[in-house]
Every structure is written in C-alpha cells, then in structure tokens.
Amino acid sequence: MMKPQPPTESEAGFDTYRRKFLGNVVKAAGAGVAATATAAWGGSTFVDAMGGFFQDHYQRMSPDEIAAALERIERRAARDYGVDIRCEDTKPLPGTVFGYALNISKCKGYRDCVSACVRENNIGRDSQVQYIRVLEMDEGTLNLESANHYYDPETVPSEGKYYMPVQCMQCDNPPCVKACPTKATWKDPDGIVVIDYDWCIGCRYCMAACPYWARHFNWSKPELGPEDINPDTNYLGNRPRPVGVVEKCHYCTQRTRKGRQPACQEACPTGARIFGNLLDPDSEIRYVLANKKVFRLKEELGAEPKFWYFTD
Amino acid sequence: MLRFALDGMAAMFRGGRAYWLWLGFLATLVAIGVLAYARQMQTGLIVTGMSDQVSWGFYISNFTFLVGIAAAAVLLVIPAYIFNRKDVKSVVLIGEGLAVAAVVAAMLFVIVDLGRPDRILHLMPGIGRFNFPQSMLAWDILVLTGYLALNLLIPMYVHYCHYRNREPVLKAYFPFVVLAMFWAISIHTVTAFLFAANTARPFWNLALLAPRFIATAFVSGPALIILVLLVLRRVTRYPIEQSVINTLALIMAFALQISLFFVGAELFTDFYNETAHAASVRYLYFGLEGMNALQPFIWAALAMNVVAVVILSIHSLRRQNRLLVAACVLAFIGIWLEKGIGFVIPGFIPTPLGEVFEYTPTWTEFTVAVGIWALAILIFTLLAKASIAISTGAVRAPTQESAAARPAAT
Numbered sequence: 001m002m003k004p005q006p007p008t009e010s011e012a013g014f015d016t017y018r019r020k021f022l023g024n025v026v027k028a029a030g031a032g033v034a035a036t037a038t039a040a041w042g043g044s045t046f047v048d049a050m051g052g053f054f055q056d057h058y059q060r061m062s063p064d065e066i067a068a069a070l071e072r073i074e075r076r077a078a079r080d081y082g083v084d085i086r087c088e089d090t091k092p093l094p095g096t097v098f099g100y101a102l103n104i105s106k107c108k109g110y111r112d113c114v115s116a117c118v119r120e121n122n123i124g125r126d127s128q129v130q131y132i133r134v135l136e137m138d139e140g141t142l143n144l145e146s147a148n149h150y151y152d153p154e155t156v157p158s159e160g161k162y163y164m165p166v167q168c169m170q171c172d173n174p175p176c177v178k179a180c181p182t183k184a185t186w187k188d189p190d191g192i193v194v195i196d197y198d199w200c201i202g203c204r205y206c207m208a209a210c211p212y213w214a215r216h217f218n219w220s221k222p223e224l225g226p227e228d229i230n231p232d233t234n235y236l237g238n239r240p241r242p243v244g245v246v247e248k249c250h251y252c253t254q255r256t257r258k259g260r261q262p263a264c265q266e267a268c269p270t271g272a273r274i275f276g277n278l279l280d281p282d283s284e285i286r287y288v289l290a291n292k293k294v295f296r297l298k299e300e301l302g303a304e305p306k307f308w309y310f311t312d
Numbered sequence: 313m314l315r316f317a318l319d320g321m322a323a324m325f326r327g328g329r330a331y332w333l334w335l336g337f338l339a340t341l342v343a344i345g346v347l348a349y350a351r352q353m354q355t356g357l358i359v360t361g362m363s364d365q366v367s368w369g370f371y372i373s374n375f376t377f378l379v380g381i382a383a384a385a386v387l388l389v390i391p392a393y394i395f396n397r398k399d400v401k402s403v404v405l406i407g408e409g410l411a412v413a414a415v416v417a418a419m420l421f422v423i424v425d426l427g428r429p430d431r432i433l434h435l436m437p438g439i440g441r442f443n444f445p446q447s448m449l450a451w452d453i454l455v456l457t458g459y460l461a462l463n464l465l466i467p468m469y470v471h472y473c474h475y476r477n478r479e480p481v482l483k484a485y486f487p488f489v490v491l492a493m494f495w496a497i498s499i500h501t502v503t504a505f506l507f508a509a510n511t512a513r514p515f516w517n518l519a520l521l522a523p524r525f526i527a528t529a530f531v532s533g534p535a536l537i538i539l540v541l542l543v544l545r546r547v548t549r550y551p552i553e554q555s556v557i558n559t560l561a562l563i564m565a566f567a568l569q570i571s572l573f574f575v576g577a578e579l580f581t582d583f584y585n586e587t588a589h590a591a592s593v594r595y596l597y598f599g600l601e602g603m604n605a606l607q608p609f610i611w612a613a614l615a616m617n618v619v620a621v622v623i624l625s626i627h628s629l630r631r632q633n634r635l636l637v638a639a640c641v642l643a644f645i646g647i648w649l650e651k652g653i654g655f656v657i658p659g660f661i662p663t664p665l666g667e668v669f670e671y672t673p674t675w676t677e678f679t680v681a682v683g684i685w686a687l688a689i690l691i692f693t694l695l696a697k698a699s700i701a702i703s704t705g706a707v708r709a710p711t712q713e714s715a716a717a718r719p720a721a722t
Contacts, residue, residue, distance in 0.1 A: 053430070057441050129364065133665060144666030145591060166665060175512065181449040182434040183441040199441075201434055202357075202427020205449050207367040211512035213664045217367060217427065220358035243356045244427025298664075301511045 044079070048072050057183065058196040058235065069198065070235060077240050081224055085231040087239050090257040092190035098251050098306070099191070099278040101288045102165060105312040106272035109134055109156035109163035116267030117167075120252060121238040122230055124222030131249035132167040132264060133213070166297065167264070168193065168214035168249035169305030176206035176215060185246075191278070191306055192251050194236040200245040207246060211301050215248045251275070278306065315709065316475050323701035324694040331697075338690040345683010348676050349424055357427055359676045365669035366660040368425070370677040373652035374684070375421035377532070379503045380525060380651065382414035382459065384533020386496040391559060393489050399553040405470065405703065406544070407537060409695035411463040411496075415456055417688035424680050448506040455499045462492045471702045476709050500525050507659065515592035515659045524574045525651070530567035531617075532647040534560040535640040540692075542637065550700045561636055565624035568643060572621060575614070575650075591666075596658040601668045610654045616646035 044052070051072055056065060066089050073087040114132045123129050135147035139160050147164070157163065174193050177185050184199040185206060207215045221243040233239035237253040252262035256275070265273040276285035288294065292310040299305075327335075352359050362369045388407035392400040423429055434440035435453060444450040466488050473480040504522035511517050538560050545552045579597075582590040596606050623629045623639040630636055662668045701707040 057434075060441075135665065143588065144664075145588060145662060147666050149665070149667050175510070178443075178446045179449065179509075181443050181447045181453065182431075183443045184434070199431070199434055200428065201431045203422070203425070203449060204367045204427070205447070205506075207364070208507075208659070209510050209512055211664050213364075213667075216364050218356070219360075219362070220356040242428075246427075303511075 044076065048075060052198065055198055057199050059186070066235070073233075073235070073239050077229070080221075081229050081240065082226045083229040083231060085229060085233050085239070087233045087235060088254075090234040090237070090253055092188045092192070093257055093259075095277075095279055097189075097191040097278045098170065098256060099276065099285050099289075099308070100169075100251070100306065101274040101285050101292075101294065101308040101310055103272040103274070103312065104162055104164055104309050106270040107134075107163045107165060107268075108270055109136060109151065109153060109158075109161075110269060111153040112267045112269055113165060113264035113273070116263040117249070119228070120230055120255075120263035121249075122222070122224060122228075122233065122240050123247075124218070124220075124224060125228060126223040127219065129216040129218075129222075129247070131214070131216070132165050134163055134165045136161050137164050164309065165264075166212055166214075167307070168251075169212055169297070169303070169307035170251060172304035172306060173302060175209040175211065175301075175303055179205045179209035181205065188236075190257070192253060193248070194250055194253065195246060195248065196236065197239075197241050197245045197247065202244040202246065204246060211298050211303060212305070215246050217246050218243050313472070316472055319475070319707050319709075320471070320698040320702065323698045323707045326701075327697065334693065335690065338686045338693070341686035342683050342690065345680050345686065348679035348683065352424070352676055352680065353429075357425075359674060361672045361674045361677065363669065363671065365663050365667060366657060366671035368656055368660065369671055370653065370673040370681055371421045371425040373656040374681055375418050375425075376503060376507075376656055377648050377652045378414045378418035378421065378688075379456070379500055380529030380647070381533055381536060382411045382418060382456075383496040383500040383526075384529040385411035385414060385537065386463070386492050387530065387533055387563065388537065388556075388560075389489055389493055393486065397559075399555045400559065402703075403537075403541060403552060403556055405467050405699050406540065406696060408463045408467045408492075409692055409699060410537065410540065412460065412695060413688040413692035415460045415463065415499075416691055417684050419456060419460075420684045420687070421681075424684070448502065448509050451502045452499075452506055455495065455502050459492075459495050459499050462488060462495055466492060467699065471699060474702050474705075475707065497526065500529050507656075510659075512664050513592075513659045514589035518578070520574060520578060524571065524578075527567050527571040527574060528647045528651050531564055531571055531643050532651075534564040534567070535644040535647075538564075538640050539637065539644070542633070544696065544700075548700055550704065557633075557636070558631070561624060561630050561639075564640075564643065565621070565630065568617060568621045568624060571647075572617060591662050592658045595661050595668065596654060600662065603668050603670050605670045605672065606654060606658060609649050613646045613649035613654055616642040617650070620646060 051068065055061070055069055055072075058066070061069065070087045070089060074085055077083055077085045077087075111134050114130050114134060117123070117131050118125070121131065123131070133149060134153075135144065135149060136151040136156075136158065137147050139162055148161075151158070151161075170187075170191055170193050172187075172191065174187055177187055177193060181203060182199060182201055184201070185193060185195045187193050202217070204217055207217060218241055222241055224240065229240070230238065232254060234254040234257075237250050241247050252260075252264075256262055262275055265275045274285050274288050276283035278285060278289075280286065288310060289308065294308040294310040296305050296308055325335075360369060360371075385407045388400055388404050391397045392404045423432070426432070435442060435450075437444075442450055444454065466485055469485050470480045501522045504525040507513070507516035508518060508521040538557055541552050541557060541560075544550055579593070582593045586594070591600065594600055595603070596610050598604065599607050620639040620643040623635050624643075630639070657671055661670065698707075
C-alpha cells in the first residue's frame, strides 16, 4: 500500500542527482539502438518501448524504476510534441487531506476555471475533454436533467439561472477505485484519487461507476501543439497522457502538493472556489464547512465526495 | 493423448465442398474483422461511435448477450444428468461446444473494447495487479475463464474415452458437470452484478437485473440450440431426437413468459410514479429531448418477443417445427436487441450529469463484431465436426477392439 513519505530536502536532492545520472545512462544506451531503429515502435525507441511495456505498477516501482519511468515520459514528450518537459514524482504532503468548497452564489458561469484547467493539465485541445463541467441550472431546482451543458459563456449570467461547476470530487469512498480491475486508480493519503496512466488498460468500467461523470477517456492521442504544453508535470497528474487510457481531475497534484492553489481556483474571477486542507482546523475550507450551509451533490449515493457547495 | 488431439484436428478439416465453402466464408469474415480491428488499434477507439457520454457501446452489448448464450448452453446438462435423459445426453456435448464458442466470443468483445489491449497482462494475478474481490470486472474475468476451462475439460474427457473405446467414468466427471451447472448461473449473475453494482446508473442498479438476465438467457440460449440442432440434423447423420427439441422449446416458453413478466414489473415501477431514475427507461421507450435512436429497436424487440411467446405457449403452434423456428429466430433477435443495445446503451443516457447524448455504432464496430461472431461460429463448427466424428465412431484410436464399431453414441 501507499505510504506517505514526503522526501526531505537532502533526499530530494539526491533523487534528482540519481535521476539525472540514470537518465544519462539510459539515454546513452538508447541512442545506440535509436541509431539503428528509429520511427518504429510507435515513434518510440526500442529501449523505451520495452521499458514502457515492462514498467511495473506505480506503487510497486522502486525509486530507480520511477526515475527511469520519468525519464521515459520526458523523452516521449520531446519526441511527440517537441517540447522539453520536467516530469516529477510529487508525493502527497503529510497531515493533509484536500477538500474543495464552491460558492454557487458567487459563481457566474464564466468558465475561466475550465480553460485554466485545460491549459494547466495538458488536456488534448480537439478532444473537448474538460475535467470541469459548469452546468447552467434553472433557479429553484437542483434537477440535473434540466441543466444546460452548452450555454454561451459570453452572455452569462443569464436571468433565472445559477451555475454549478462539477468536477472530480475525490470521493472518500470512490466507486471508480472499487471498479478498476487492475488497481490502476487509487486514493492517495491526501485524499486525491489518482490514476497510473501507464497501468490503465482502458476498460472504462470506472467511467460507468462514477456518479459525477468525472472520468474521461483518451479516444485518440491527445492533440497538443508545442505551445500548448505546460512543461511542469508530474507522474500521477498532468503529464501528457497516452492514447487509450482514462484521466480525470486530480486537484492539480503538480501544484497543490507543493503548497500552490489548483489552477481552477487561481483562475476564478469571482472568488467562488475555496480549496484547502481539511485536517487543518484553521483553514478557510474548515471555516466554510463549519459556518455555511453546505451540501454535496448526490450525497445519498454514499461515495462521500470531498467537494461541497454552499451559498452566501 | 497427442494422437487424440491430432485425429480430432484432422476430423475438423475433413469434409465435402460445401463444408469447405462454409469454413472459407467464415474465415473471410474473420479476416475482414481483423482488418477493421487493426485500423482501430492504429487510430484508437475514436473510430468507434463511443464517447465520454456513452463510453460502452456495441462491443459490450454483444458481450452481455453472449455471456447469456454461454450460460444457457450448459442448460442441456441439467436434464441430461439429473434426470438421466438419454436423448438429451446425446446432444450435451453440442451444448458445451456452443458454450466454448460463446465464452471465447464474449471475451473477445471485451478485449476489442479495451483502450490498451497491449496491457492485458496487468490483469494477471502476480504479474499484474488483479483487483479481486473488489472489482466486479475482476470477478467476471475469473468466472468466464473458469467456465471456459470447465467446458473444454469435460467434453475433452468424454471424447477421449469414446476415442479410446471406453465408457467415460461418470463418477470421475460428474462433480465437474454439477460444478459447470452452478458455474453457468454464476457467469451470468456476475455479469448482471457488473452492471447492477453501479449506483451511478439507476437504469442498471436493480435487484431484478440478475433474475432478468438468467430468464432471458434461458430464452436466447435454447433458441440458438434448437436452431443449431435442426441444422445439424439436416447436414449430419448425428442422431437428434425430437424429444430434445420439445424439451428445449418448453423451457424457452416458460423463460420467455417470465422475462416478459419482469419487463412489465419494471415498466410499472418506472412509470406509475415516474421519478428522475426512470429517465433512461423513458429515453429507451419514448425518447428524451427529441432524441430517440433506440426507440424503434426496443419496440421491435418487444413485438418479436410477444409473437414468440404466443407461438411457444400454444402447444399446437409450438409443435410445428416451422413455427418453432420462427419463434426461435424472433426470440433470439428480440433478446439480442433487448439485452444488448437496449440494455447497455441507455444506461449511459442521460449521463449522470443529465446530458442526453446519443450513440450510433460505426462501420468499424459492426465489422469487428461480425468478425468475432464469425469466429465463434467457426470455432463451434470445428468443435462440432470433431465431436460428431468421434461420437459416431468415425474417428477412433487404432486398436484391435475398434474393429467392432460401437453401435450408438452416448
């Protein structure tokens, strides 16, 4: 099982050094083969293709194996998109469980969170995958069936409507994790449900199981121009995904596990989004949970989402 | 043993021009399916009609239906061994051949639906990480594999004994026969639970789902067996008693009556006081927001099943083979529509966020599906060919005793 072990400063430094060293060794070995066998192996070198094929589950990989996997991801991005990215293995922070609260009185449906999320998380541009779906709801009802998914964000807010963004709620009892036949998705100690994109077999049972329609599939290889790529990536988060696997919102692990805000919160012009550590009694989210009338979507299904809505 | 396998295989490929044309026809369809699948592998599942909204489609629909066929193929085993019906015993091996073909096809339908079939070893306990017992999909893989093994091993033992001119020792394989019977029920129950487990999808999240699946399997399975037996009676010299067909037709009649009752019970619950949970049913039968792609299919299915149940329930009609064939064809297609596309797809419409987004399968999906069905028929043809050759004594181990050919097959 996953142990929360954030690296200390010196460990992190050593890890980086070792990764560079190992990376150079692999690069040197790879270059030899690449000279004779390019273009084949799905645009990958023979060494990388084999390395990818035999790569173990994230939770079973040794630090060396993870380092090798990260190097492979960086090389693949350089080959596929012509961009030098940095891919790290960001571990969950100790004593942290992330939660989200959203003020639906403030949300005006501008969808700035959606576009920020797409840019931050290297989501394919043509596929129309978006981790956040903002629903335009009729005043006076919580009925999702009457929600408008495709309203024009230029003309909001509309009369008689309110706006409800929905994204992965990082359930405490996640039905998607239970469904996965290969344990390719799991709940990390900071409460975030993550996916090992290199382990997922693409059966999409998790998508059938999710009550919030939070999971999305790469029906084709994500289309990203070199200028679209956000080069600061991590293994379980926003690195470019392969074709044929499932992805979803991960509360921007590449940012939040380093003490930054998720991109959606940063982009929100109305201040509707409150993100923080549920275990910290002084956090803003704990204040909201204690002092506002909060509710959760489809709470009756028992998935225990860690995403609350509230009004002023 | 090697001899047995070689002789069996030789028997599979011994036949007249019509037989070879039939094999060639099926092989061509398989090849076309492989080509379509190769294209899908190259581009990704984008070549299908599936989407984030409707994330399972034609492939999983066929999978669901075929698990039912596989389960019901062993149905013949129950009267044969429990009630010691000699006439049924003679065709039990045909049923198990059908089960093998159906399980293989069902598994292939899941494999072609995978986004990353290259990672299939991640499912192997040990090498991979198998999420057992949490994931219902893990259960399904386990029970289907076990079922395939049972349906290969039991007939192999029986055929081997016949090949060696021995009477199979009932005590040796009867426990496995009993196991196969319960296992047959389990594969379809687990497949129903795979869907019923999803609280996110009220259309599937029903206790009645597993009973409905079993009931419809006991319609589509016997329908197929009856049709296959009638064909075999015509093209081979294999002895198939009318009494077997009558028994199967009667089982079908009861099962279809129960199935239709279940449909009625669900429609009552959904529509007497209609809730948001009935949205998928409303979409299926009447359409939602002006979209109603499945409506003609589900009404056609209902009509076919009603006509079939009338034929099957009236003794004088059921006993006419021509009408019986019509009922079997109608019920087979009716259940395929109801339990395939009429069951899997509406589970996704509307989405959990209330979006109505339709699905239409593409030519790639059709072609791949036809390829898999053709492969299943090919597998069954070859198995049946070998089985009949051994059972009728045409293929025997070369020993002195075999000179005295056995009079009747068991």
